[in-house]
Every structure is written in C-alpha cells, then in structure tokens.
Amino acid sequence: MAEELKYAILDTDFISKANIIKAEASVLADEVLEFPDYQFFCHQKMKEELGEHGTGEAQLWLERKIASGEITCYSDEQIITEMREKLHGFCYDYYRSFLKQGCSLFDAGFYARYFMPLDEWLEKEKDNAEAFLAVLCSCEDEIGHQKSYGEVKAFVLVQVLRLLYGMEAYIFCSDDFGARQGFANGAQIPCISILSVFLKMWLIGKKMKEVQPFFQSFVQWCTSRENPQTHVRVWVFREGSYKRERMPVASILQDIYKGLYCVRKNGDLQRMQD
Numbered sequence: 001m002a003e004e005l006k007y008a009i010l011d012t013d014f015i016s017k018a019n020i021i022k023a024e025a026s027v028l029a030d031e032v033l034e035f036p037d038y039q040f041f042c043h044q045k046m047k048e049e050l051g052e053h054g055t056g057e058a059q060l061w062l063e064r065k066i067a068s069g070e071i072t073c074y075s076d077e078q079i080i081t082e083m084r085e086k087l088h089g090f091c092y093d094y095y096r097s098f099l100k101q102g103c104s105l106f107d108a109g110f111y112a113r114y115f116m117p118l119d120e121w122l123e124k125e126k127d128n129a130e131a132f133l134a135v136l137c138s139c140e141d142e143i144g145h146q147k148s149y150g151e152v153k154a155f156v157l158v159q160v161l162r163l164l165y166g167m168e169a170y171i172f173c174s175d176d177f178g179a180r181q182g183f184a185n186g187a188q189i190p191c192i193s194i195l196s197v198f199l200k201m202w203l204i205g206k207k208m209k210e211v212q213p214f215f216q217s218f219v220q221w222c223t224s225r226e227n228p229q230t231h232v233r234v235w236v237f238r239e240g241s242y243k244r245e246r247m248p249v250a251s252i253l254q255d256i257y258k259g260l261y262c263v264r265k266n267g268d269l270q271r272m273q274d
Contacts (some may be wrong), residue, residue: 007167008038008192009158010071012049012150013174015042017194019058020221023213029061031214032172032197033070036204041161042066044075045153076136079160080129086164089127094163095156096122102155105182110149115139151179158189172197173267177233184266193267194218195232199256200263208257215253222249234261235270242270 010032018029033040042062050059065071076095083091096118103111121135143149151174158169171183172192183189192200198218201211222229231246238245247255252269255261261269 004037005167006038007158007161007165007169008040009154009161009169009171009173010040010042010046011154011171011173012046013176014172014194015046015062016050016058017175017221018172018197019061021194021214021217023217027061028194028197028214028217029058031201033065035200038170040065040071041157042071042073043150043153043157044073045150047073049150074157074160077129077133079157080133082164083160084129091129092122092125092127092132095132095160098156098159099152101159101187102152103149105155105186106149106151106179110152114143151183155183155187155189158187177266177268180266180268184264188265190265191267192263195252195269196263196267198253199261199269202256208253211253219250233268235264235268237271237273244268 015029018032019027021028047059047062047066050062062071066073080091080095083094087094096115099115099118100111103115117135117139118132121132125131154171154173158171161167161169168190170190170192173180173183175193175195180191180193183191195218198211198215201214202208222232230249232249232252233244234247234252235242236245252261256269260272262272264270
C-alpha cells in the first residue's frame with residue numbers, strides 16, 4: 001500500500017546546496033525529486049533569492065523543474081487567491097498571522113521593523129486582495145535584497161498548505177541549526193537537511209555505490225570551503241540523555257548504511273542506542 005502523499009517545501013539554501021553536490025551530470029537535487037510519495041513546492045521568493053545570491057545554476061534548475069511541473073511554485077498572489085476562495089475576507093488575517101509567526105521564529109523584531117503597515121491596512125480595509133498585496137510588496141521593498149527571509153516565506157507556505165489541504169508538510173531546508181530548530185520545535189514542522197537526505201536515500205533502498213559519489217561530493221564541498229568543515233554534530237545517548245557530539249563527516253555514510261542512524265524532527269542525525 002502506498003504511503004500517504006507528503007507535501008514538501010524546498011527552501012533557498014537547500015536548493016542551492018543540492019545543486020552544488022553532484023555525481024557526474026546529476027545533481028543531488030534531482031535525486032531528491034525522485035523521492036516517492038512527496039509532492040514538491042517552493043515560494044516565488046526562493047526563485048528571487050537564488051538570483052540575488054548569484055547561484056545561477058540552481059536558479060535555472062528551479063525554473064526548469066517549475067516549468068516541467070515537478071515543483072509547484074506559489075506566489076503571494078496565488079496564496080491569497082486560494083485562501084480567499086475558502087476563507088473570504090479572513091484570508092488577510094490568516095496570512096498576516098502566518099507571516100508574524102514565521103518572523104518570530106527567526107528574529108523577534110523582524111515583523112515589527114518591516115510589516116507594521118499590514119496591521120494598519122487591516123484596521124481600515126475589508127476585502128481588497130490587490131491593495132493587500134501592494135502593501136505587502138511595499139513592506140518587502142523596505143527589507144532590501146541583502147536580508148534573506150525566504151525561510152519566513154517557506155513557513156508561510158507550509159501553514160497555507162496545511163490550512164487549505166490538511167496535509168502533513170515538510171521542509172527540505174538549510175543546514176543552519178537555529179533555523180531548523182525554529183521549524184521543528186517552534187512550529188512542529190519536520191525538517192530534512194542535506195545530511196539527512198543521505199539517510200533517506202538509504203531508507204528508500206538506494207545502493208551505497210549509487211549514493212557514494214554524491215556523498216563524496218558533499219564531503220569535498222564541506223572540506224574545501226573557506227571555513228572547512230571536517231566534522232558534523234549528531235545526537236548520541238550519553239549518561240541518560242542525548243547530547244550533540246562531533247563526528248568525522250567522512251564516516252557518516254558508512255554508518256548510515258550500517259543502520260546506526262535515525263533522523264530527528266529537526267533534520268539532525270541521531271545515533272541509535274546500542
């Protein structure tokens with residue numbers, strides 16, 4: 001019996017990194033889209049941020065996948081349109097609530113700095129999608145291009161999909177620990193990090209010889225950066241509780257294929273108890 005379909009959001013950082021990690025002509029992002037029982041989404045902001053950050057290959061990859069229908073891209077206009085069909089004039093309050101929650105997960109003062117005009121608009125207006133979107137766009141223009149907030153838009157999209165379709169939603173997201181903690185603990189949204197993708201590949205039956213070239217590319221990317229990363233933190237049970245400990249990144253794949261790891265809700269790997 002097939003598993004229940006899962007909705008999955010791809011965030012900017014994940015798309016960028018999953019296009020850097022490759023085996024010959026195939027990128028890791030292509031492997032992710034082949035995961036069974038997932039339907040993939042992104043927010044329009046992801047496309048914009050990939051262009052702003054100079055990751056041209058990843059941006060072209062995303063555009064191709066959207067054009068082919070493998071990834072569904074939502075703009076704020078589409079979000080408001082679909083919410084309005086079910087919630088009528090209440091859609092603006094719901095959107096504002098999701099946006100405020102998303103901002104609070106990553107920066108407590110972000111909403112107050114940039115989005116207060118939405119509150120002012122909602123105090124006066126009743127039901128005008130075009131005007132709401134114009135105010136939202138004006139607020140975002142004040143943020144500028146140097147401050148990435150795609151993770152906030154990913155959060156908004158997850159909440160909208162949950163509200164409209166009642167489906168479990170996941171985020172394939174940044175390796176930033178704080179961001180993943182915000183999604184998993186603050187909003188109860190399961191995360192899949194780049195590292196936990198390799199665990200997923202094992203779980204769906206990929207042979208190690210198929211996965212090894214991608215993992216080698218991942219290790220090379222980790223160790224050749226300006227600030228090389230030779231170890232990753234995983235959760236290990238010590239003295240009655242789980243603690244994060246450093247493990248050599250090069251050893252992780254072999255241990256995954258030995259069945260030594262599971263994944264936590266925030267996308268971290270967790271060592272199985274002996």
